[in-house]
Amino acid sequence: MSRIIIRNSTIVTMDAQRRVLTDHVLVVEGDRIVAITPQAEWVAQPGDDIVDGRSRYILPGFVNSHVHTVQHLSRGLSDDVDILTWLHDRIWPYESNLTEEDSYISTLLFGIEQIANGTTTVADAGVQHAGGTVRAVNELGIRAALCHSIMDEGEGLPESWRLSTDDCIALQEDEYRKYNGAADGRVRWWFGLRTLLNNSDALIVKTVEAANRRGTWIHMHVAEAWEEIEYCKQTRGTSTVRHLNRLGALGRNLLAVHVVYVEPDEIQLLHDWDVKVSHNPAAALRVMGLPKIVEMLEGGVTVGLGTDGAPSNCRNSIIDEMWLASLLQKGRLRNPSAMPAQTVLEMATIDSARCIGWDGEVGSIQVGKKADLVVIDPNTPNMQPMHDPISNMVFSMKTENVESTMCNGVWLLRDRKFTQIDVDEVLKEVRERAASIRKRAGIVLPKRFNWN
Numbered sequence: 001m002s003r004i005i006i007r008n009s010t011i012v013t014m015d016a017q018r019r020v021l022t023d024h025v026l027v028v029e030g031d032r033i034v035a036i037t038p039q040a041e042w043v044a045q046p047g048d049d050i051v052d053g054r055s056r057y058i059l060p061g062f063v064n065s066h067v068h069t070v071q072h073l074s075r076g077l078s079d080d081v082d083i084l085t086w087l088h089d090r091i092w093p094y095e096s097n098l099t100e101e102d103s104y105i106s107t108l109l110f111g112i113e114q115i116a117n118g119t120t121t122v123a124d125a126g127v128q129h130a131g132g133t134v135r136a137v138n139e140l141g142i143r144a145a146l147c148h149s150i151m152d153e154g155e156g157l158p159e160s161w162r163l164s165t166d167d168c169i170a171l172q173e174d175e176y177r178k179y180n181g182a183a184d185g186r187v188r189w190w191f192g193l194r195t196l197l198n199n200s201d202a203l204i205v206k207t208v209e210a211a212n213r214r215g216t217w218i219h220m221h222v223a224e225a226w227e228e229i230e231y232c233k234q235t236r237g238t239s240t241v242r243h244l245n246r247l248g249a250l251g252r253n254l255l256a257v258h259v260v261y262v263e264p265d266e267i268q269l270l271h272d273w274d275v276k277v278s279h280n281p282a283a284a285l286r287v288m289g290l291p292k293i294v295e296m297l298e299g300g301v302t303v304g305l306g307t308d309g310a311p312s313n314c315r316n317s318i319i320d321e322m323w324l325a326s327l328l329q330k331g332r333l334r335n336p337s338a339m340p341a342q343t344v345l346e347m348a349t350i351d352s353a354r355c356i357g358w359d360g361e362v363g364s365i366q367v368g369k370k371a372d373l374v375v376i377d378p379n380t381p382n383m384q385p386m387h388d389p390i391s392n393m394v395f396s397m398k399t400e401n402v403e404s405t406m407c408n409g410v411w412l413l414r415d416r417k418f419t420q421i422d423v424d425e426v427l428k429e430v431r432e433r434a435a436s437i438r439k440r441a442g443i444v445l446p447k448r449f450n451w452n
Ligand SMILES: [Zn+2]
Pocket: 066, 067, 068, 125, 221, 257, 308, 309
């Protein structure tokens, strides 16, 4: 088997000692990292595919811990509106009108953007047509923890989504059997709970049982909106995290997304049960509120980064989220030392991997782990000079600095060219399908400015 060699590079390993190795050689064989050696000790073998990493930085592939692959064709469909208009008038009509082929194309567009941003692993909370999404993930070459968007109650739900509690579980058990381990193990199937506003207590309890029985994980939006907390207090008598605790739903395999409205005792509960939290700064700033990420980190909670879906975060780049994550906490606490660059880089790599239970294989560059990595070219005006490279990666870096992206030992982006996907072909489909879904769903946007 031929090896891929990246030589002369600086490797930001994100291993337990957070070593940054200068002038090293990274050796990939098959889907794994098999050696990391100082340049001077490296011996070439016949057939080696050698990449020169001079003046480049190698990072672990980013892990995006909260996404909505099927929302990508609805980018720009719900800007500048409140959360209820967002849901009831724009996104639910849009999502409930998708076909399996739409899901496939949406996931391709999503994946192309992620690969360009150096993201190799994602966790999706809202699959609609599993077959289309899994097919796209397979072709893209990325890694994904997927689950169905699950709702069994709530106001304004489209008729096609109204499943009974038992049908919600049966559907997901079927999908788990079909798709867990698909795409050479790059797909993991999880159980989903959309939000407390749309999930009965019976469903929450049964979901925990079903996920635990299979040793898989649960993806749920938790305490994301003030309206949710009010609703939970009215219908269950207490706030979301306290109520989930009462139901026995907190656990190490729960990925709680957003977690904006929590009190100190709830942060303690998240820590005690080892619940994982996905922080999505752009979506928080835009529509939800400002989460207490610093307090959660100080309380020992594992927090990862995510972009959320395109209609919540049109830019959809984990690189932009790193920058925002730090600024958001500095501004919220009026403390310039809050959320330093190294903490944010951890959140986008090893801690996000921990958040989705995949840290045994991804999230850091170590011998024996999967070969998921990104090559950063810092030789652009926005990245120079490099007084403090780690700082630059969080505060200055842009998508354009991603030169190459590898997942599972395969280059998905090489020298800024996509190797697995015909991007122009996908974009053509995207334009046609997006317009036709909007028409089918009857979504009419108000005209801005005076178009002639
Ligand atoms: Zn979400």
